[in-house]
Amino acid sequence: MSRTVLELLRLTTRWLGERGCPSPRVDAEVLLAHVLALPRMGLYTAHDRPLDDAEVDRYRALVRQRAEGVPVAYLTGTRGFWTLDLAVDERVLIPRPETEQLVEEALRRVGERRAAAWRIVDVGTGSGALALALAAELPHARVLGIDLDEDALAVARANAHLVPDPDRIRFVRGDLLAPLREHPRRPHLIVSNPPYIAAGDPRVEADVHGHEPHGALYGGDDGLDIIRRLVPQAAAMLAPGGWFLMEMGTGQGDAVRSLAAPHFAEVGVLRDLEGHDRVLWGEAAGALELGEEPSSEAAVDAGDAGADRGAGSTEEARAGSGAAAAGVEPEDGDDPPEEGGDPTASTGPAPAVDAAGRPLPVVDLQSL
Ligand SMILES: C[S@@+](CC[C@H](N)C(=O)[O-])C[C@H]1O[C@@H](n2cnc3c(N)ncnc32)[C@H](O)[C@@H]1O
Known part of the structure; x- marks a missing residue:
């Protein structure tokens, strides 16, 4: 029966x-x-x-x-994050509800200026959760998701169709902020949920350790290996008055605040609903200047390889406007790097290399 x-x-x-x-x-x-x-x-x-x-x-x-022990999200192939039903599989971390606090904090800072031409970078984008949630909320934002893991990027690109106008979203491979190194236009907002769990932390559930990518989970002996490199890079790359918002692990608040304090004009640590340290915020010195809402021509990018873009974009769409080069010129008050010098040379990202020691490409991010 x-x-x-x-x-x-x-x-x-x-x-x-x-x-x-x-x-x-x-x-x-x-x-x-x-x-x-x-x-x-x-x-x-x-x-x-x-x-x-x-x-x-x-x-x-x-x-x-x-x-x-296979996590439910890998079995169903989807996970809800913010307003989006993201496709997920074993190539990416399953987005967690606590990470939505980063989206909330970002939108709180955006305030009324939702229609502005925000330039946003999501470091360690995984499934694209943060990059796409912000792109869904900010219709004229141009968003870059960076990840070291090409497999994760494939998942993020496949999720890009979930937001309107996915041509303004790009996913590239790179080590932390290295892909931005030579780009003249700085992001107004950098978000990141980096790997921050200490190796061997006994609190990690067996299902998580057994099935989610270790490169997405673990940050060295104290969990702070990636954060130590990321914080000064983010401070060096932000536009004047821009914000860095980063998730951290329970109990990392004091250490992370001390790491960040010398690099930003102001920093703070926010707690989650359970009262645990969860989000670092850092604000760059200076006044934030946002570009006007971009025209359709300016929003078209004259940039690099189409493979780096979100799903749904085409070479034709990218190359289709003769005015595309307009997207290359700075259109607001952000300072380009000084003549003959790289402003991030001391604290910014070093050129990354892959596992075989070959340099990873520095990406020409014309759309940011
Ligand atoms: C904790 S997961 C976050 C994924 C997604 N942002 C989220 O919140 O669901 C961290 C991500 O950082 C990536 N990652 C680890 N080391 C990196 C590095 N050095 N540069 C760029 N990405 C890195 C991992 O591949 C992984 O996708």
């Missing part, structure tokens, strides 16, 4: 619970909703619906993987 939605949920919840799953009911529901292509709440109105054999087989296969 075929089982109904409710019967299957009861059995599966018990079965997952007996195997140590920390959230058996929720997981059972999310996976069943996925198999039946229903919203989770739709399971309740369909509680007496019988499942056919194929549906039960698909559900069983997913539930077994969940019992083996």
Whole structure:
């Protein structure tokens, strides 16, 4: 006899619970909703619906993987972040709800100026979560997501279609802010959720350690290896009056504040809803000057390889305007690097190399 939605949920919840799953009911529901292509709440109105054999087989296969520790988001292939349903898989960290605090803080600083031509960089973009959430909120922002991991970038690019006008979003490979090194226009906002967990931290759940990319999780012996390099780079690259917003781990607030204080005009550490240190903010000296809302021509980029762009862009769209070069010239008050010198030479990013010691490209980011 075929089982109904409710019967299957009861059995599966018990079965997952007996195997140590920390959230058996929720997981059972999310996976069943996925198999039946229903919203989770739709399971309740369909509680007496019988499942056919194929549906039960698909559900069983997913539930077994969940019992083996595979995170639910990798099984369903999606994770909600801010307003977006991002595609995720084992190539990227599963975006966490606490990271939405960075989006909130960024938008608080943007305030009324949502229509301005913000230049935003997301360092360690992973699935593109922060880059795309901000692009979704700021219609004229030009957004660059950087990641060291080409596999992660493929996921981010595949998510770019989720926001309007994905041609203004670009994803490039690079070590922290190295891709911006030679670009004359500075970002107004740099956001980052870097790897910050200390190697061997016993609080890391087995499912997380066993399935999420270690390059996205771990930041060396004390968790601060990446942050130590990122903080001075971000300070050196920001436009005058720009902001750096970075997620950190529980208990890292004092260390991160001390690292950041010498580099910014002002810094602070914000707590999350549970009272843990969560977000570093740093403000660059000077007054923030934002460009006007860009014209459609100026928004078209005369930049580099199309492969670096968000999904949905085409070479034709990129090259289609004779006025495209307008996007190259600074259109606001940000200082370009001084003549003959790189302003980031002392604290800015060094040219990155890949695992074989070959230099990674410095990307010509005309659209930022
Ligand atoms: C904690 S994950 C954050 C992913 C995404 N921003 C989010 O919040 O869900 C950190 C990301 O940083 C990337 N990463 C690690 N080291 C990096 C480096 N040196 N330069 C650029 N990206 C790096 C990882 O590949 C990973 O995608």
